[in-house]
Amino acid sequence: MKLIIAPDIFGNTPELKHYAKVQQQALTQKYNKDIEVIIVDPYEGLHFEFATDTRAYEKFLAHGGHEHYLTLIKNVMAKNLNESINFIGFSAGASAIWRALDNYNTGTGCQFIGFYPSQIRNNLDINLNIETHLIFPKSEAHFDVINVMKVLEDYELVKISHTEYQHGFMNRASNGYDEIAFNNYKKLF
Secondary structure (H helix, E strand, O other): OEEEEEOOOOOOOHHHHHHHHHHHHHHHHHHOOOOEEEEOOOOOOOOOOOOOHHHHHHHHHHOOHHHHHHHHHHHHHHHOOOOOEEEEEEOHHHHHHHHHOOOOOOOOOOEEEEEOOHHHHHOOOOOOOOEEEEEEOOOOOOOOHHHHHHHHOOOOOEEEEEOOOOOOOOOOOOOOOOHHHHHHHOOOO
């Protein structure tokens, strides 16, 4: 069994690595199996520290942006085709996983949890075959969260949560970080 985590535009931070260990332990306990964690880093091992979300997004775009991240996710998925996979994605990572799941069919038990996946607003017509839980922030600057959630209600396999928190609430480096929200959502499996 695998746990594939796709971070947001801040990349594979020390905090994300700690979060991955917590999730790995929770899944190991739940399934009584060893869980291999794969973190799909949009910066492919390069480490950056960002003063603001805006600086992080600029670096993300300069490093290939959403299309590059989608390719990284698809490559990892292709290497793990017949595995049971738990996916967790944050922001750009959640949006990349969502897109990569279009017509994805492993025949094994997979699930996806996506936090504040803002770019899925541009990809609301995928063919989804795995259980998915999308967790939206209270609002987004570039689109109406409620309208996107209404479209997603048509997917049988999608559970939607609308929080009172800002985009980035799970990431200590983000302007939107919220410790209460982080503690509420840190163990979902």
